[in-house]
Amino acid sequence: MNIGICGLGTVGSGTFNVLNRNTALINARAGANIQIVQIGARRDNPACDPTGVSVTRDIFEVVDNPAVDVVVELIGGTTIARELVLRAIANGKHVVTANKALIAQYGSEIFEAARRQSVMVAFEAAVAGGIPIIKTLREGLGANRIEWLAGIINGTSNFILTAMEEEGRAFDDALADAQALGYAEADPSFDVEGIDAAHKLVILASLAFGIPLQFDKVYTQGISKLELQDVAYARELGYRIKHLAIARQSEGGVEVRVHPTLIPGNSLIAEVDGVMNAIMVKGDAVGPTMFYGAGAGAEPTASAVVADIIDVARALNSAPEARVPYLAFSGANFNGTPILPIEAVHTAYYLRMSALDKPGVLTAVGSIMSDRGISIEAIIQKRPRPGQDHVPLIMLTNKALESDLMAAVTAIEDLDAIAGKVVHIRVEALDK
């Protein structure tokens, strides 16, 4: 099987190197002779040495090369990449891609085109790097009605949060560290505003629940506004704050949301630190599971790209209907379950407010909550610092409807005894 690689950046060079280093092993597993026949890249990459392989500066040459059976798209972005992938498909070539933004935003169009041409489009590397979570959801847990999944799927955010928690660094400092170490881009907004995680979650939610890819419906909140004091108070309450991507089957729809989240400090996923990724999946038969590994980097991502190449090699001569469906469910089996707006989400909350240190304030806040059917699970009230008349008041609520919670927050903010905004962070028990 002849492959053409488009893009020779971090993942492209990693893919080239893994294919070259482990050739015999990979071919023995695939039962095929996998060869790189062409590489399309705007520039060379000192991280790999493609001597002996045809290299072109025009990536579209790879896509139009009659000798290429499989196009491996590793250029990123959604404009040229979309054009490239659609042209590869039109040319009857199979596609392997690591491009989460492309699949999340244009997956429906791409899979429809691929279906018409009877070609495969594989995208294991688009979510959580080397962790085979796409295969796990599509195949390994195929017997299950998925109840929920929750993942740490943005390594940059997790690195920053770990530094905030363990070293007491503020967000800006921790971000600067991440940038210095190459874990964050110069423009970090894709990562720290949650967009990257939202791209990945759209894909996971589609695979888990059989719903179409709907990037515009995902509630997306990053970690850029997270304050160090909330990280510390969370710890005091026995929790840790992680940036979680959550998809959950709920009454009347699916919750699909990305945001900082308090999780119990003794849960396994709370121990996932630094740039590592992990995804918990709860299935009705299997119960809770977790899948952990490197979510980015040249070779971890290449591990997933090459696994896809092996899968494509095996299925090359199979009937299209015998292949694993692009989005886990065969044919047009999307179910009509809507994605719920964030207002309709049920979850528990952490609230922090600055309250005047006088009798009656807690009662006023408590009655606003109970009027809306929200019960309070735990409270921390700090002593006032010398010279200050306001104190931090921290609460954990039981599960409530987000719209009720937000109404309560507005009412609390209107109290004269409360200064400024009420910080609210969602809390997940991850146990059912």
Add this chain to the structure above:
Amino acid sequence: MNIGICGLGTVGSGTFNVLNRNTALINARAGANIQIVQIGARRDNPACDPTGVSVTRDIFEVVDNPAVDVVVELIGGTTIARELVLRAIANGKHVVTANKALIAQYGSEIFEAARRQSVMVAFEAAVAGGIPIIKTLREGLGANRIEWLAGIINGTSNFILTAMEEEGRAFDDALADAQALGYAEADPSFDVEGIDAAHKLVILASLAFGIPLQFDKVYTQGISKLELQDVAYARELGYRIKHLAIARQSEGGVEVRVHPTLIPGNSLIAEVDGVMNAIMVKGDAVGPTMFYGAGAGAEPTASAVVADIIDVARALNSAPEARVPYLAFSGANFNGTPILPIEAVHTAYYLRMSALDKPGVLTAVGSIMSDRGISIEAIIQKRPRPGQDHVPLIMLTNKALESDLMAAVTAIEDLDAIAGKVVHIRVEALDK
């Protein structure tokens, strides 16, 4: 696709119930209509209601039933199960099994028979219940040269160890608890002597390293002789004791061994408690990964059985050479790497001895170690209890050859100042 289930115990009834409850979802994922056409079981099981399905007391009737495409073997054991599976294959039927002992001991014979008949034999449920570790090793991590894997793959042993660690219970007490809760059999030796874990490890090692199934070559040691004081000392040293199944590519061969192991208390797998399972896999491209979930129980195991049924349904009409190879490598691609005897293993050790409380003993022990090139990483020497002249002396060594370590142990036991045996437990850093 018509399936026949042989055995209606815990896993059989779980499989029946999952297939029935999630029929629409499973068929949509499989792109096939999967039907149970016959069940063979010696007796009914109140845990499921197979009304409408033909039930026979003669399991071989299922195997000979011309309407059955896939035989699901869930009777356990290695005598009748072996006969049943071989007859199913001879009849041209595909086989799905959860039987680890059967695959570990008779897998070579079974896969050879299946290859001749061009039928599939799927066994995801044989290792780690609902965790799709077979698929992960055969497919998801297919790009990697596996460096090592280490798993908690016997839930009974992990439950007992967790009770010993967290509740300070002795082995016998914790075992009695496990039996009362149904986590351990009346005869617990398969679990607590490590045999069940060894069966599973044989399978994992073959998939990871491309070596034949060789149950007789696995070093197998259970937890039944583990003393509570060693669990406590391990904690004091920053470690936890887990019953690990380890396979590692080493110089000159593969280490395949099952034994109680000290692991760093801050490693993710150290947090895997109770009956849960987890397997770490280190690949050269992907780096460290971990896969966590329920390793036993009716529905977790059924999750894996049904995932296999879906895989078989997809590949039903595919060419045999396009299917994933039984043991991960296609054709007769076994490599000749031998399994190392335990004497040739390199690892670190925890040692505990009872030493006379007088000057010079530590020096004598230290010189025995250094004479054999073994260096000591940490020592705890306890004060003598009133009226006792011996004190516990605990050491952690650096990595050493097992045969050197055992020679040192024998020499230490020969010292007049040392009473009784030297307890030795292997230590794994799980970091490279």
